[in-house]
Amino acid sequence: MESGVPTLQTPSPTQPPEDVDTDDCLSSYSYLFSPGILKGQVAFITGGGSGIGFRIAEIFMRHGCHTIIASRNLQRVSEAAKKLMTATGQRCLPLCVDVRQPETIIAAVDQALAEFGHINILVNNAAGNFLCPASALSFNAYKTVLDIDTMGTFNTSKVVFEKCFQAHGGVIVNITATLSYKGQALQVHAGTAKAAVDAMTKHLAVEWGPSKVRVNSLAPGPISGTEGYRRLGGKWAEAGSQFNSIPLQRAGNKTEIAHSALYLASPLASYVTGTTLVADGGSWLTSANNFSAMLGHWSTDTRKDK
Ligand SMILES: CC/C=C\C/C=C\C/C=C\C/C=C\C/C=C\C/C=C\C=C\C(=O)SCCNC(=O)CCNC(=O)[C@H](O)C(C)(C)COP(=O)(O)OP(=O)(O)OC[C@H]1O[C@@H](n2cnc3c(N)ncnc32)[C@H](O)[C@@H]1OP(=O)(O)O
Numbered sequence: 001m002e003s004g005v006p007t008l009q010t011p012s013p014t015q016p017p018e019d020v021d022t023d024d025c026l027s028s029y030s031y032l033f034s035p036g037i038l039k040g041q042v043a044f045i046t047g048g049g050s051g052i053g054f055r056i057a058e059i060f061m062r063h064g065c066h067t068i069i070a071s072r073n074l075q076r077v078s079e080a081a082k083k084l085m086t087a088t089g090q091r092c093l094p095l096c097v098d099v100r101q102p103e104t105i106i107a108a109v110d111q112a113l114a115e116f117g118h119i120n121i122l123v124n125n126a127a128g129n130f131l132c133p134a135s136a137l138s139f140n141a142y143k144t145v146l147d148i149d150t151m152g153t154f155n156t157s158k159v160v161f162e163k164c165f166q167a168h169g170g171v172i173v174n175i176t177a178t179l180s181y182k183g184q185a186l187q188v189h190a191g192t193a194k195a196a197v198d199a200m201t202k203h204l205a206v207e208w209g210p211s212k213v214r215v216n217s218l219a220p221g222p223i224s225g226t227e228g229y230r231r232l233g234g235k236w237a238e239a240g241s242q243f244n245s246i247p248l249q250r251a252g253n254k255t256e257i258a259h260s261a262l263y264l265a266s267p268l269a270s271y272v273t274g275t276t277l278v279a280d281g282g283s284w285l286t287s288a289n290n291f292s293a294m295l296g297h298w299s300t301d302t303r304k305d306k
Pocket residue numbers: 127128129130131132137138139140141142144145177178179184187190220221222223227228229230231232233234237242287303305306
């Protein structure tokens with residue numbers, strides 16, 4: 001304070017914010033963005049009952065947003081909505097949706113509009129994934145992942161655009177992945193599906209920009225406390241040694257991904273559209289694409305019907 005300038009306790013540029021590995025709200029939260037940056041807005045978040053989608057819902061709500069969290073398991077989203085409302089004081093509507101079935105999306109968006117009057121933000125987060133070599137992947141397994149990730153993102157975006165964004169503008173954040181950048185082993189299904197979503201992001205940004213709609217992708221790296229991390233990393237990820245190869249030397253956490261989503265959804269990104277924000281600690285640049293190690297991990301997978 002010698003110079004008369006107050007010293008602020010700012011975190012270091014690579015210090016992760018607080019997180020918890022379970023699908024529970026944070027016990028405390030330090031604001032980095034303005035707390036009212038999404039005040040009065042409404043976000044529709046697919047797969048918002050668990051993992052990254054749950055934390056995105058929480059962080060948006062802590063910044064003044066109401067949310068709709070929608071997935072196949074109504075009990076899961078209903079329990080999540082209670083936790084989110086208690087922790088943040090904002091409204092959260094849990095709805096049952098299968099993003100592969102447009103009629104369920106239409107019903108959910110109608111219900112959301114009846115409840116809130118408008119939707120400002122769509123987060124396409126719902127996805128399905130598992131490790132599987134291409135040669136062992138059934139035709140239906142490949143199709144299932146493309147149906148959820150790629151078709152699901154298109155289906156939901158189209159319904160929300162036609163029912164709301166076309167007339168009023170809005171923001172779409174598509175959660176993708178870096179899997180296709182290096183042809184990740186055992187991930188042809190999810191890598192193809194997410195690459196198609198990154199392409200969709202650009203096409204929709206071009207077509208819908210004149211309607212005041214921004215569309216961006218957000219591609220996380222390995223994120224702890226998530227189903228994706230458990231399924232794809234398993235014990236191998238828990239050992240932690242492979243993180244030496246990641247420039248930031250650690251996995252990311254859900255709050256970090258939620259902060260990136262908050263940036264893209266907020267007016268801070270008002271001139272950002274048609275792009276992919278990679279939030280992976282530099283991981284895809286340097287991590288080995290170790291086919292034999294991945295095959296070893298797959299062979300210890302305990303899934304009964306493999
Ligand atoms: C890859 C490693 C990367 C980097 C390494 C670096 C560091 C390592 C450290 C950590 C790694 C951690 C993270 C890696 C980084 C990035 C990851 C990137 C992307 C992550 C993407 C995700 O999406 S994670 C989301 C995970 N959550 C879910 O998947 C939940 C939802 N999932 C589901 O509902 C199911 O699993 C489903 C996708 C199968 C869909 O369910 P349903 O519709 O009920 O379908 P089914 O009828 O059950 O199945 C349909 C067909 O699919 C076949 N199937 C199902 N499971 C498997 C499997 N495990 N293996 C093979 N085949 C499977 C099933 O048999 C059906 O086919 P048929 O032919 O039999 O009909």
